[in-house]
Amino acid sequence: MSSYVVALDVGGTAMKGGLVSASGEVLLTDRRPTPRVDGPLRVIAAIRTFIDDLAQAGHGTPSGVGLAVPGLVTEDRAVYSANIGWKDVLATDFTSLSVPVRLGHDVRTGGLAERVLGAGRSEPDFLFLPIGTGIAGAMIIEGRPYGGSSGWGGEIGHISVFPDGERCACGQIGCLETYASAASVGRRYGERLSRAASVQRPDTAYSAPGPSAAAYSNPASAPGAYPAPPSAPAAHSASAPPASAEDVVALAMRGDPDASAVWDEALEALSIALASYTLLLDPSSIVIGGGLAEAGAALFDPLAERLEGRLTFRSAPPLRHAALGMNAGMLGAALLGWQAAGIADAGASWALDVLRSPSVP
Template sequence: MTYVVALDVGGTSMKGGLVTRGGEVTVLAGRPTGREHGPDAVVEAVRAYVGEIADLGRSRYGVELAGVGLAVPGIVTASTAVYSANIGWRDVPARLGHDVRTGGLAESVFGAGRDVADFLFLPIGTGIAGAVVLRGEPYGGARGWGGEIGHAPVWPAGEKCACGQIGCLETYASASAVARRFTERSGATVTAKEVVERAVAGDPVAADVFGEAIEALAIALASYVLVLDPALIVIGGGLAEAGAALFEPLRERLAGRLAFREPPPVRPAALGPRAGMLGAALLGWQAAGDDDAGTDWSLDVLRGGSVS
């Protein structure tokens, strides 16, 4: 049974696993990237983790791996492909993808967007990024910046963003921003999840902060809808776990900002925190020359899978 190594490399940690051609997933415990020790340490951490996962695959299936897929943050173009010699692997085809666009690819092939050709994948976590999926493929734009909706200005006279711009969506609606803005107003240090819980329970400060986050999202999404007319908006990340507390008012406010047309459906992501890793598996199979991998994978199997 052939397999690929799939790795989702985040800012501080990595999630990895091996995925067979039939869509059977084995997830390994995460590993730190070691970025505080510099870029060479990150490369070494990635190489070691890939080697660990590949060794597990050899012992389990008795064959060599077919390919490697890496989902990484930063500016990555769709045409970028790396080979093993760059980081010490030998004769293993590998493919690199932007972490959020790779998650969008997974949601497109076997997740919440599998029944549409054009949608926006918007994971809301520490920051906010977006993956524009057009005709079933993530679109990176002319220079790899496509989908940076987190830095679309929603209040031009608003707060300064860490990126240097003013009033970015991320400054109001990311999980870290929700927690920070509540702390600034209340003096209590809490998580974004706790802010949502307090808002639902009737805390006026939490309700204001969370309401402003939802309003910022509605403004940004309305602009996106009017420009690209997506069939669907898929929201993931930690804030999506708020469920109805997020989705119901967001749908209502988005509709209110689109006076002359119906809004597209707004759905929660189907793959949760595994989206990037599963998208990396698709990249790995593409690197191995199998562009049809994933089309017959079971969502229930992908969500489950064994843990080693």
């Protein structure tokens, strides 16, 4: 086996790991739960074990380790994560191996992967926008992810799109995320049905059309700094499962008025936020990933039309589907691992066919 790095994408729910060769071959992947409820020390211990186990599967010592983690992060320190609960963890504390380690912010590491290996390969200036449980963006500026003056940049999910709108879980008013994340689309549909039920229209009670309540959610792309929005009050039916965004989109496509109203507001909120981003940052494209991107044409077509309609004196950037799916974070972590190993332009020569790479399970 050729030389390799260990790559780990640490989300609030799951950790996605892999071994990636110097030529970009994904040698293996694995996935484990993040023991977040057991506290930060347990998470760090689980990461160390996961890295050890992955390295065991490789031949010889890895050339480096790369980790994508949530919260505030520098290359050599996980400064803070409200989601996981850690504070000031050195990169080297995440592994027992004596190899170079580099950290990256979860969403920006996914953006790095899309830039080097994915939908942004030929674009130095774009927005990577994974929409899952939460919404955060990776601004790719002059070829590299940009995190702002202190690392807190990219919080497009919390710009106020409706200043007189709903209160977000973060405490602000009218945040994009509270209208348009996958979790919010499901929650808002449930709330709408509950309101309808409370005014005595039992015929509108919801029954979930799809099997998976977790569909379209993407824990890795959540900003992770805030508690999840409260789930919909189940006043109308104690046994109805919460709607997933996938369900809501499917219902909207079939003309369901409640689902259509919720989806319409999500699209409107997204178009306002993306118009603001476009006017400020002038991206050459907007690369949408995360669970909600799986809605496909039901998302991309009306959103592109609304974005174009909002802009009068400039054109709208094209919306593209992210290329790397749920592997973006792990592949970005692999790039960080190779950068740690001294390969500054890691990935530049990789002829990665992501469809042929083993996916993270």
